[in-house]
Structures are given as structure tokens and as C-alpha cells.
Amino acid sequence: xxxxxxxxxxxxxxxxxxxxxxxxxxxxxxxxxxxxxxxxxxxxxxxxxxxxxxxxxxxxxxxxxxxxxxxxxxxxxxxxxxxxxxxxxxxxxxxxxxxxxxxxxxxxxxxxxxxxxxxxxxxxxxxxxxxxxxxxxxxxxxxxxxxxxxxxxxxxxxxxxxxxxxxxxxxxxxxxxxxxxxxxxxxxxxxxxxxxxxxxxxxxxxxxxxxxxxxxxxxxxxxxxxxxxxxxxxxxxxxxxxxxxxxxxxxxxxxxxxxxxxxxxxxxxxxxxxxxxxxxxxxxxxxxxxxxxxxxxxxxxxxxxxxxxxxxxxxxxxxxxxxxxxxxxxxxxxxxxxxxxxxxxxxxxxxxxxxxxxxxxxxxxxxxxxxxxxxxxxxxxxxxxxxxxx
Amino acid sequence: xxxxxxxxxxxxxxxxxxxxxxxxxxxxxxxxxxxxxxxxxxxxxxxxxxxxxxxxxxxxxxxxxxxxxxxxxxxxxxxxxxxxxxxxxxxxxxxxxxxxxxxxxxxxxxxxxxxxxxxxxxxxxxxxxxxxxxxxxxxxxxxxxxxxxxxxxxxxxxxxxxxxxxxxxxxxxxxxxxxxxxxxxxxxxxxxxxxxxxxxxxxxxxxxxxxxxxxxxxxxxxxxxxxxxxxxxxxxxxxxxxxxxxxxxxxxxxxxxxxxxxxxxxxxxxxxxxxxxxxxxxxxxxxxxxxxxxxxxxxxxxxxxxxxxxxxxxxxxxxxxxxxxxxxxxxxxxxxxxxx
Numbered sequence: 126x127x128x129x130x131x132x133x134x135x136x137x138x139x140x141x142x143x144x145x146x147x148x149x150x151x152x153x154x155x156x157x158x159x160x161x162x163x164x165x166x167x168x169x170x171x172x173x174x175x176x177x178x179x180x181x182x183x184x185x186x187x188x189x190x191x192x193x194x195x196x197x198x199x200x201x202x203x204x205x206x207x208x209x210x211x212x213x214x215x216x217x218x219x220x221x222x223x224x225x226x227x228x229x230x231x232x233x234x235x236x237x238x239x240x241x242x243x244x245x246x247x248x249x250x251x252x253x254x255x256x257x258x259x260x261x262x263x264x265x266x267x268x269x270x271x272x273x274x275x276x277x278x279x280x281x282x283x284x285x286x287x288x289x290x291x292x293x294x295x296x297x298x299x300x301x302x303x304x305x306x307x308x309x310x311x312x313x314x315x316x317x318x319x320x321x322x323x324x325x326x327x328x329x330x331x332x333x334x335x336x337x338x339x340x341x342x343x344x345x346x347x348x349x350x351x352x353x354x355x356x357x358x359x360x361x362x363x364x365x366x367x368x369x370x371x372x373x374x375x376x377x378x379x380x381x382x383x384x385x386x387x388x389x390x391x392x393x394x395x396x397x398x399x400x401x402x403x404x405x406x407x408x409x410x411x412x413x414x415x416x417x418x419x420x421x422x423x424x425x426x427x428x429x430x431x432x433x434x435x436x437x438x439x440x441x442x443x444x445x446x447x448x449x450x451x452x453x454x455x456x457x458x459x460x461x462x463x464x465x466x467x468x469x470x471x472x473x474x475x476x477x478x479x480x481x482x483x484x485x486x487x488x489x490x491x492x493x494x495x496x497x498x499x500x501x502x503x504x505x506x507x508x509x510x511x512x513x514x515x
Numbered sequence: 516x517x518x519x520x521x522x523x524x525x526x527x528x529x530x531x532x533x534x535x536x537x538x539x540x541x542x543x544x545x546x547x548x549x550x551x552x553x554x555x556x557x558x559x560x561x562x563x564x565x566x567x568x569x570x571x572x573x574x575x576x577x578x579x580x581x582x583x584x585x586x587x588x589x590x591x592x593x594x595x596x597x598x599x600x601x602x603x604x605x606x607x608x609x610x611x612x613x614x615x616x617x618x619x620x621x622x623x624x625x626x627x628x629x630x631x632x633x634x635x636x637x638x639x640x641x642x643x644x645x646x647x648x649x650x651x652x653x654x655x656x657x658x659x660x661x662x663x664x665x666x667x668x669x670x671x672x673x674x675x676x677x678x679x680x681x682x683x684x685x686x687x688x689x690x691x692x693x694x695x696x697x698x699x700x701x702x703x704x705x706x707x708x709x710x711x712x713x714x715x716x717x718x719x720x721x722x723x724x725x726x727x728x729x730x731x732x733x734x735x736x737x738x739x740x741x742x743x744x745x746x747x748x749x750x751x752x753x754x755x756x757x758x759x760x761x762x763x764x765x766x767x768x769x770x771x772x773x774x775x776x777x778x779x780x781x782x783x784x785x786x787x788x789x790x791x792x793x794x795x796x797x798x799x800x801x802x803x804x805x806x807x808x809x810x811x812x813x814x815x816x817x818x819x820x821x822x823x824x825x826x827x828x829x830x831x832x833x834x835x836x837x838x839x840x841x842x843x844x845x846x847x848x849x850x851x852x853x854x855x
Contacts, residue, residue, distance in 0.1 A: 290800035291825065292822075293800075453801075455782060456778070456783065488800070492799070495766065
């Protein structure tokens with residue numbers, strides 16, 4: 126290689142056959158479909174905040190050819206799938222990114238700060254470096270029974286963030302009250318609830334994710350879990366799309382999907398009018414990636430007095446909060462945070478509340494709102510709004 | 516299990532401390548280990564010795580006696596001017612094999628860790644690394660070392676049954692240094708060295724000291740959030756009086772009041788200070804992750820409902836702009852009294 130470089134007087138990129146084969150295997154040949162139109166780069170939200178957008182197309186080309194990614198932009202992708210929504214060839218672009226990250230891990234070249242995330246899951250079974258024994262502390266006063274398949278209709282899967290982050294714990298508590306209000310028989314796994322591993326998959330360590338998923342699936346199998354309701358769309362996504370088929374009847378649901386069922390069945394009714402204008406942030410992993418746009422909106426509409434107003438970009442075009450793809454554990458420089466733009470769009474609607482249905486969205490949007498110092502405007506999870514209307 | 520080069524039968528009842536030289540003086544952790552070693556030796560009636568390596572370091576010997584050593588094994592040689600693992604491990608090994616102490620303690624500093632690991636292998640003995648406490652079991656004369664694992668979630672107490680010396684590296688700041696007593700004198704024992712230049716495979720090309728602070732290891736961290744309204748001068752004053760450093764949540768960093776290197780939290784530094792003082796910080800989870808390993812958390816916030824209070828050992832409800840200046844005033848006055 127050095128000889129070539131000397132001969133042509135500039136950097137030479139060489140095709141790595143082994144890498145090429147590896148990527149085809151990891152992605153099921155996803156990148157091969159790409160015909161390099163560049164719509165991905167044009168639609169990528171990084172273009173909204175950076176002079177030089179994230180060149181998704183270049184990375185796709187490198188993946189097609191087996192060239193090594195060199196400029197570090199690999200870790201920017203929030204896997205929001207905005208590009209996938211527009212890709213004329215239907216390429217699973219986020220998965221190509223995850224696979225390129227898998228290769229980076231194998232070459233011991235991950236982004237700084239991410240190894241400690243994986244170690245935390247390894248030691249503590251959560252990505253937040255929190256003691257596993259304190260996982261169920263938040264629920265001490267709620268008296269939630271441990272899940273028993275003979276007695277309970279569903280298992281409520283809390284997730285690591287809602288178990289440990291005080292802000293997100295409020296979402297979990299709200300949901301517990303809503304389920305009780307609807308007379309749902311449910312339980313949880315308490316401090317023995319295992320991590321879903323989504324953080325591992327999102328930073329692209331596919332091999333370790335398989336281990337985490339197998340372990341967690343085994344716990345679910347042993348506990349007789351079939352119907353499972355998650356708080357985070359990220360947990361829901363891995364259970365729904367990336368877990369091995371460990372039981373025939375396994376049916377993971379995001380809580381918004383489950384609540385809509387309860388409303389349709391007449392079990393959940395909101396009696397108290399709220400008199401609120403609400404706008405809704407579609408979490409990427411609920412909306413674009415799992416095509417659940419209506420469930421959260423239907424919950425909001427079924428609350429008397431709630432008026433739903435849409436933001437400039439909504440549903441398929443919703444702007445990512447910036448927290449996916451492992452970016453919750455990486456710093457994003459000032460001026461490059463999608464959530465700043467999103468909060469601006471939300472305030473423009475004139476709504477009282479920016480609602481969402483994901484603990485990561487809540488954390489990112491609330492951070493941006495704090496910096497913006499807007500009075501009388503709130504970021505709330507749908508569960509937190511719905512519980513007020515019981 | 517392989518036996519150590521010398522065992523219980525051949526040990527000399529003494530504790531050795533590795534005296535690390537830092538900018539011309541004895542490193543703080545070495546003084547701390549002398550104080551701890553002195554305490555154990557007094558309890559057992561043992562000798563306390565120091566191992567001092569360097570070039571023209573003779574003048575540090577008097578200090579080490581004044582801090583409580585009975586003897587100093589001195590290796591003074593131009594080839595020991597800078598720490599190189601080859602020369603230092605060779606010299607230490609020779610000295611240890613000549614004296615055969617029961618216990619050998621080093622500071623868990625970058626060089627101390629490097630040296631300890633290599634010596635333990637060479638001596639075929641064990642090493643309790645990164646200890647947070649030490650005590651001696653007087654019945655069987657075994658050193659009990661406390662080591663924390665799994666992010667501090669578990670404490671292990673480790674003894675070495677057969678192997679000698681009982682080696683340990685100890686985290687700086689765990690023990691307090693003793694008082695200086697110039698009346699104490701001891702014995703200097705020169706180490707016969709057989710160092711040659713070709714032993715040393717490391718060449719010192721350039722020595723540069725970074726300006727960056729390592730916030731993971733400061734004793735006192737004074738962190739500010741949006742509530743301090745950018746007044747980090749005030750916090751720096753408090754930090755200085757307490758021998759600490761300042762840090763911040765993300766918003767003050769974004770607003771340019773303080774550098775990005777001092778951002779505390781999940782995407783910044785995870786700090787393990789003895790005391791963390793959180794000023795005007797609401798306590799968002801991704802910040803709290805960065806200070807919850809502190810031994811003591813003191814929070815000052817005007818909002819009694821602020822989540823930070825759930826993580827704090829001491830909760831002060833009030834305006835940081837009134838409380839911090841008062842603290843500074845009281846601390847300065849106390850300092851003047853103690854100096855005066």
C-alpha cells in the first residue's frame with residue numbers, strides 16, 4: 126500500500142475482500158441494493174445542524190466495496206431511519222451502520238466512551254453503571270407483584286432507563302397507575318429483570334448483543350413470559366425485531382399499542398378533561414422503525430379536552446431527538462443537537478405540552494427545553510399525560 | 516501453586532515501603548504508606564524500611580527518617596535518574612532479595628503499578644492491587660488487604676498465606692501522612708547495584724507534563740450547574756480552599772463558562788472524589804452518574820424538590836450565591852487562623 130501511495134503521490138484506498146465478505150454476511154447483503162442516489166445523505170438530519178452533512182452515501186459505498194471507514198463519522202448515526210424512509214431501494218441503512226460498527230469493534234476501534242457502556246451491561250446488567258440490586262427500588266411504594274403467568278395478563282418490562290433514571294421512573298409509575306385504572310392484571314420481574322441489550326445492538330456490537338439476547342430470552346422463557354409490554358420503544362424494537370424466536374406465543378408490545386387495545390376493548394377510559402394542546406414527537410423506534418404512528422395519537426385523542434396539533438415534521442418525517450444509535454452515551458456538541466431544533470418546532474405549534482413516548486426522547490428534549498428557558502411549556506411522556514385524566 | 520523465591524521461613528520481620536520521588540520530593544502516597552507502615556510496625560515490634568531509588572536523592576533520606584522510617588535502602592545511580600521499568604525493577608529486586616521483608620507496599624500510581632506487577636512476577640509472589648485499606652492480623656502476621664471490585668459494589672479482604680513478600684499497591688489518599696519529627700534518625704543501607712546502560716531499553720526522549728487535570732481522582736469536586744449563572748470564579752475559590760477542582764453540568768459548558776474537559780456525567784467525566792459539592796444543579800440522571808461514586812455528596816439548591824437531594828448526603832436548601840460566598844469567607848478565616 127505504501128508503495129502505491131508513493132507511486133501516485135496520494136492516499137490510496139484498497140479494497141479489502143475479507144471486510145467485503147464479512148459485511149455481506151453481517152448485513153445479509155443489504156448494501157448491495159444501494160444505487161448511490163444520495164437521498165440518504167440529503168435526508169439525514171445531521172445536514173440540519175452541520176455544515177458538512179453525514180455522508181451516508183459514502184459509507185454505503187464503502188460498505189459495498191469493502192473499504193474501511195476512516196473519518197470517524199460512523200458513530201454519528203442515531204439510527205433514526207429517516208434515510209430509510211426515503212431510500213428508493215429500501216436499503217436497511219441503519220443495519221449497515223451497525224455492521225460497520227461491528228467491524229470497528231472487532232478491530233478494537235470503537236468510539237471513546239462506548240467500551241464502558243458494554244462493561245456496565247456486562248457487570249451490572251444495565252448501561253447506566255448502576256447497582257443491579259437497586260433495579261426495583263423505584264417501585265418500592267407501588268407494590269407491583271412479581272410476574273406470574275397463571276395470574277397475570279401481561280408482564281410489564283420496565284427497562285434500564287426507567288428503572289434507574291429518576292425522570293424516567295415517573296413514566297413507569299404513571300403507566301403502573303394507568304394499568305391499574307384499567308383493571309389489568311400484571312406483574313414485573315423486579316430486580317431480576319434483565320437488560321434487553323438494545324444499547325449493545327445500537328452501538329453495533331452484534332456478537333455481544335446475541336449473548337445478551339439469548340440470556341434475556343432464557344429468563345423470559347423460564348418465567349413464562351409471553352405477552353410483554355415495554356415502556357421504551359427501544360426495548361420493544363429489539364424484542365420485536367431482533368430477538369431469537371424463543372417461544373411460540375411471545376408477543377412484545379409497546380405500551381402505547383397496548384393502551385390502545387385497552388381503549389378499544391372499553392377497559393381504559395379517561396374521565397377527567399384536561400384542557401391541553403399537545404403536540405407529539407414520534408420516537409424513531411416507535412414510528413419509522415416499527416410504523417406505529419396512530420397508537421400514541423389515538424391515546425391522546427381519547428383524552429377529553431386534549432387537542433393534538435402536529436409539528437412541522439411529524440410521523441414519517443419526524444425529527445429524531447438525537448438519542449438513538451448509542452448517542453445517549455456520546456456527547457453531541459452545542460449547536461448540533463437535533464432536540465434543540467425539535468423543541469423549537471414544538472414551541473412554534475403553540476401547544477402546552479410536547480408529548481412523546483420514549484425515555485430517551487424525554488431526556489434529550491427536556492435538556493434542550495431547559496437550555497431554551499421556555500416558561501410554561503413541558504415535555505411529558507404520554508403515560509404522564511394520560512394518568513392525569515384517569 | 517509455585518512457591519515464592521523466599522517464603523515464611525526466610526522472611527525478615529519488616530515492612531518495606533517504596534519511596535516514590537515526585538518533583539524532587541517524596542510522593543504523597545509514599546508518606547501515607549510510611550504512616551500506615553509505622554502504625555503496623557509499632558503494633559508488632561517490626562522494622563519499617565524504605566526503598567529509595569533515584570539519582571542524587573540522598574537529601575530525601577533525612578525526610579523519610581523524620582516521617583518514621585527505621586532504615587532506608589538507597590540506590591543512587593545516574594541510571595536511575597528517571598523511572599525506567601528495567602532499571603527500577605532490577606534494582607528493587609536486588610534489594611528485596613537481599614533484605615527479604617515480610618511486606619512490601621507501593622503506591623498505586625502509574626509507575627508504582629508498573630513496578631509492582633513486574634516485581635511480583637519476578638519474586639513469584641502475589642500482589643493485591645489498588646487496595647483501599649490495609650491492616651495486620653497480629654495472630655498469624657498476615658496482612659489483610661481490602662480491594663473493591665465491580666465498581667465498588669463488592670469489597671474483598673485478601674490475605675497471602677504462604678508467599679512473601681506480601682505485596683500491595685495502595686490508592687493514593689486512602690491513608691493520612693504522619694507528622695514530621697526531625698528527631699527521628701535511622702540507618703542508611705546502600706544497595707549494591709549492577710546496572711549497565713544496555714539493561715535499559717527505554718530512552719527518555721522528552722518529558723512533558725500536560726496541563727489537563729484528572730477530575731476522576733480529585734479529592735474534592737465543586738460542580739456547578741445552571742443555578743450558578745456562570746459564576747465559576749466563585750466555585751474555583753471554594754475549590755482552591757478545599758484543595759479541589761471545579762466541574763460542571765452540560766449547560767454551563769455549552770454557554771462557555773467552563774471548558775468541555777470539566778463536564779461531569781455520563782458523556783463527560785465520571786468522578787470519584789471524597790467530597791462532591793453540587794451547586795445549583797437540579798440532578799438530571801446523566802449528570803448524577805458522574806458524581807454518585809463520591810464518598811460524600813453535598814448539594815446546594817434553592818428548589819427543595821430538586822432530584823439532586825435524593826443523591827446527596829447533605830442537603831442545603833438555599834441560594835448558591837449566598838451560601839458559597841459564606842463558605843468561602845468561613846474557610847478563609849479558618850485558614851488564616853491555622854497559618855497565623
